[in-house]
Amino acid sequence: MAPKDPKVELLKSIPLFSGLAGRELERIAQLLDEVDVPADKVLMRQGEIGAEMFIVLSGRFNVERDGRSLGVRGRGETLGEIALVSEGPRTATVTAAEPGRLLVAGHREFHSLMDVSPAIRLHILDVLARRLRALDLDAVH
Numbered sequence: 001m002a003p004k005d006p007k008v009e010l011l012k013s014i015p016l017f018s019g020l021a022g023r024e025l026e027r028i029a030q031l032l033d034e035v036d037v038p039a040d041k042v043l044m045r046q047g048e049i050g051a052e053m054f055i056v057l058s059g060r061f062n063v064e065r066d067g068r069s070l071g072v073r074g075r076g077e078t079l080g081e082i083a084l085v086s087e088g089p090r091t092a093t094v095t096a097a098e099p100g101r102l103l104v105a106g107h108r109e110f111h112s113l114m115d116v117s118p119a120i121r122l123h124i125l126d127v128l129a130r131r132l133r134a135l136d137l138d139a140v141h
Contacts, residue, residue, distance in 0.1 A: 059100020
């Protein structure tokens with residue numbers, strides 16, 4: 001029996017990817033690069049164009065919008081996931097509160113995968129649509 005891939009095991013626990021089949025998770029895991037981030041490193045700035053998404057392996061990351069704190073993200077949480085669908089302006093600034101380790105998925109590589117795997121594309125779009133609905137419960141959908 002092959003040992004379990006730690007990236008795949010982590011992906012199973014992340015809402016953006018949970019519910020995908022094992023083979024789909026393996027394909028996503030192959031796209032992810034691990035990077036070390038020093039304390040005070042700015043991962044993204046509000047308003048700048050985003051081209052990648054991050055998954056926190058370790059460390060804490062401060063999230064701010066318009067100079068106000070939106071909280072802290074840690075292990076197993078995603079940052080910049082809208083960039084998987086659209087290389088648009090970032091909605092927040094994210095800074096490393098301490099040294100950390102991240103998995104990084106690039107927009108181009110992820111779109112190539114979604115082009116050959118409609119199941120992954122549909123799942124990602126569904127999860128993001130549900131998140132948007134939850135942000136504005138009073139709006140007509």
